[in-house]
Amino acid sequence: MRRIKNIYNAFCLATLFFASCGNKSHLTIDNYPKSRIIVLTDILNEPDDSQTLVRLLMYSNEVDIEGLIAVSSCHQYKGKNDPNPDRNTVHPDEIKKYVKAYGKVRENLMKHIDGWPTTDYLLSVTGAGPEGFGTRDIGPGLSTSGSAIVCNAIKKQDERPLYVIINGGANCLAQALIDLGQEISRDELDELLKNVRVCDNAGQDNAGAWIAYNFPDLHYKRSSHQVYNFMNQTGPAVWDTTFYPGKAQHLWAAEHIQNNHGVLGAIYPTRMRWKDPTTFSTIEGGGSGNFIGFANRGLYHPEHIEWGGWGGRFKTEKEKNIYANQLKWAEKDLFYSEDEFKPYFMFPEASDNWTDPITGKEYNGIGVPIFRWRRAYQNDFRARMDWCVDDFQTANHNPVAAVNGDKSDGIVYLNAIAGSMVKLDASDSADPDGDELSFRWFYYPEAGTYQGSVQLIRHDNANVKILVPEDAGGKQIHIILEVEDKHPEVPLTAYRRVIIKANNK
Incomplete structure (x- = not known):
């Protein structure tokens, strides 16, 4: 494997x-070779994105990471005025914190398997997307360090597909498409996008709908429900089932990740339920399911989304208006912010x-x-x-x-x-x-x-x-x-x- x-x-x-x-x-x-990936993450919205980043770094030898971008989402954006200050902006420095911790264990990782990227390289592809919500904060002249990284990866002379994994809002990718549209013709942009694949974790702003509407031929899949099953309470348990799943998974993580496993494991955060700080939540809310399939090429082929593997399984026919269901947890004025971009089409999840x-x-x-x-x-x-x-x-x-x-x-x-x-x-x-x-x-x-x-x-x-x-x-x-x-x-x-x-x- x-x-x-x-x-x-x-x-x-x-x-x-x-x-x-x-x-x-x-x-x-x-x-087939290592896959090229960019990860957009609304890190610090809650601990699951930080947990997911630890897992991603522990598989960074299995993929070519071309971007680690801190992005906004319906849960985290400038102007939200949330009592938790972390939810009022984006946090590229948080990504850097985890990358630097990874750098301290990289030498030991090299004893086991080759291919681990250097800290300097990962820091060089770390950036930030627009701070505001979705399409409210994109447009000509609004480029960010993150959109520049995405542009460079899309333009890169590499025959391998580029997989953009959206574990937050999609507006950084949307801004990159706007930036490229200012630089090259639409025909040239469409040609470049033939090599781009988008995997959207539940839809966390309205920019995904904007992208799918304006670029209908783009390979765009959205996991609205499957993504939550990566470590939820359903299915096989690898934890002590005498406890409820959230606490049991926390105890598992404490033993096998956080304690006595080096500086990267030590900063793997504990996740409590949203708005219920007395109850443990299940770990890694779903974002890991968007990249973990790349880890075993003998099982999973990312160009065949219908075949399945650690990254789940999807249908090969696009469906209309797959709702960004994270919007239901947002402010009321955001609930239906995708509506102006209907109809839009995306590849949906499949069942087993x-x-x-x-x-x-x-x-x-x-x-x-x-x-x-x-x-x-x-x-x-x-x-x-x-x-x-x-x-x-x-x-x-x-x-x-x-x-x-x-x-x-x-x-x-x-x-x-x-x-x-x-x-x-x-x-x-x-x-x-x-x-x-x-x-x-x-x-x-x-x-x-x-x-x-x-x-x-x-x-x-x-x-x-x-x-x-x-x-x-x-x-x-x-x-x-x-x-x-x-x-x-x-x-x-x-x-x-x-x-x-x-x-x-």
Whole structure:
């Protein structure tokens, strides 16, 4: 799943050969590169954005961060006149505080895995968006340090898509589009925007609607409900369930993040419920779900939002007027501030049906595409926090999931005849710490275009047989390999997605 230190991971398409029903077929590996990301955050509105920033920094080796921008939102803007002064402006210095703390543990992180950006670099791409609310504070001549960073990233000569993750208001991106429109023609801007993807966390101002209305071809998805399921009370628990979820998650964070895990963990804040300071809230209200998918390229492909993974799952047809539901918590004059930009269109969330393999409990709904992976992504974060203070020999590291001899973290594609038997082999999987491995193969029907039943034989073995249904011709079948090490304290998981294209006989 990850590039453990000294394990080579090429960016290429590789073709391997394997035996299936006595015939030679080819298997193609897509090792796509690190993703470019910009994160817009209304940090200090409440503690969850600061919590999310800690997690992002702990995965900063897995992505190329091209912007960390402090932005306003319906909860935090100049002119709000909130009794909490933090909610009356934007806070780039708060981002810098966390980046500097990360810099103090970076040397130890380098003992475990390569690719961690320097503090100086991260500070160089830290900036601020407009201080005011949404479209009230954008226009020609109103550029900010944050909009300049976004402009530079959009104009950068890089074939990789740029993912703009909005964990706050969208007006910094809107201002960047205005800035670019003053500099280049609309046709040139539209051409640049073909390489931009926007992921909006719930909609926290009206600028997202402005963007979607004025740039209807822009790839823009909005998570209105799924995002809240990253660490909510529904789904698998990785905490002590004798306590209510908020307190239990706080106790988990105190043990595995805040205490004895270095200076970055020490400033991971405690989050209490909004307007209820006596009750613990669940950690990381949702923003982490917008970038965490990039962490495992063997499972998640950000260019296929319908496939799912740690970052959730979305539909591929845009829907009209997906309400920025954070506006319902704002002042009344902001409730319907998107209306002037209707109709606007965005990609909506998708639902999953999932049975927890450990508890046998069945889940169905919009939150499932994220929380079905919770045990894995929480254990992963916990292990990475250990890397801040532990040596390589005393910490745990992710196994390497191999498919038919390929040990990269690429997604696997293969062709098979409908009605045939496909054999897949994960026996070359390995663990850098020498831990014993367990295997599980499962079918992910919502991710593919074939959604009937698929039979997996010996799904809990390194070797699996998959019967491709007779009626699957012309369809895709998604099979997920899950390899977990049997570490006694913090088991870690690696994934590989196998996409079978079924051909007619």
